[in-house]
């Protein structure tokens with residue numbers, strides 16, 4: 001789909017064939033990022049690896065994070081951090097289980113994920129840091145997410161005009177569907193299937209991060225000029241009848257979701273694909289295993305599954321409050337899943 005936002009052509013690709021042409025055949029022609037106002041603000045003027053333009057700086061950063069954060073050796077050496085944070089998550093939920101009080105699963109998962117990434121990236125324990133406040137951090141992440149989706153007119157209208165309209169208009173930037181009647185092995189297999197299907201039906205990034213063409217190219221027979229903004233619509237591809245026989249149902253396929261199969265791209269593909277993929281998957285599996293293996297879950301009084309708001313709004317601001325119960329076989333103070 002070709003749109004024109006002000007003076008900028010914006011092309012949205014919603015088929016796996018087009019995604020493959022962009023991310024594989026023309027990866028090198030499309031692997032820079034456009035300088036969008038919102039992204040500049042929370043990436044310290046495009047210095048962040050995710051929003052910096054393609055070139056020497058990006059290549060250096062990619063090499064550095066590949067060695068220092070995401071290599072298999074580092075991944076292994078950070079295991080104790082993931083385990084300690086997993087134990088903390090289990091303890092927190094156990095406390096609620098013992099008093100039979102509600103726990104906000106979104107907040108608990110956020111704390112587990114942010115705690116792990118914070119320690120890994122900054123070498124400091126988030127929970128022992130006086131100057132860090134988890135609620136405030138969550139607000140900041142939400143704000144960054146929301147701003148990431150905002151399109152400012154400054155990005156699309158000629159210099160001055162868009163900026164003026166943005167100021168006047170106030171464009172100031174400043175649960176998966178699962179049951180639990182499974183034994184342990186089934187739980188693990190089931191969990192992997194749930195993760196894959198959640199990636200397909202509810203991709204964390206429904207549109208991959210924006211790319212910009214660095215030269216004139218042709219995709220699916222269409223001419224795309226240099227400096228066009230490109231978006232890959234993974235949400236639509238994940239529900240495309242041409243790719244999936246029954247898109248609304250769990251499919252239980254052995255499909256690859258790490259960027260080799262262009263009908264399932266939760267982490268993108270090509271040069272700008274997610275370098276934190278293995279860490280992300282490990283955190284997700286560990287968090288979910290701890291939540292599902294150690295606890296049974298029930299709704300608060302009077303609530304049914306229909307009351308859960310499954311609508312997506314593109315941000316992480318939905319609460320999911322449930323009551324955990326410790327199965328009797330496990331109520332001996334076990335620590336987290338390793």
Ligand code: HEM
Nearest residue numbers: 049050204205208209266267268269272273274275276280
């Ligand atoms: C389940 C967890 C995660 C998912 C689903 C995910 C997804 C994505 C997606 C879709 C992109 C854009 C790819 C593209 O536009 O082609 C991306 C980029 C990126 N992700 Fe992740 N991600 C996850 C976890 C992480 C983690 C844990 C980190 C680091 C701690 C991370 C760091 C990055 C970075 C730095 C980029 C930008 C890469 C670049 O532009 O060169 N991600 N991620």
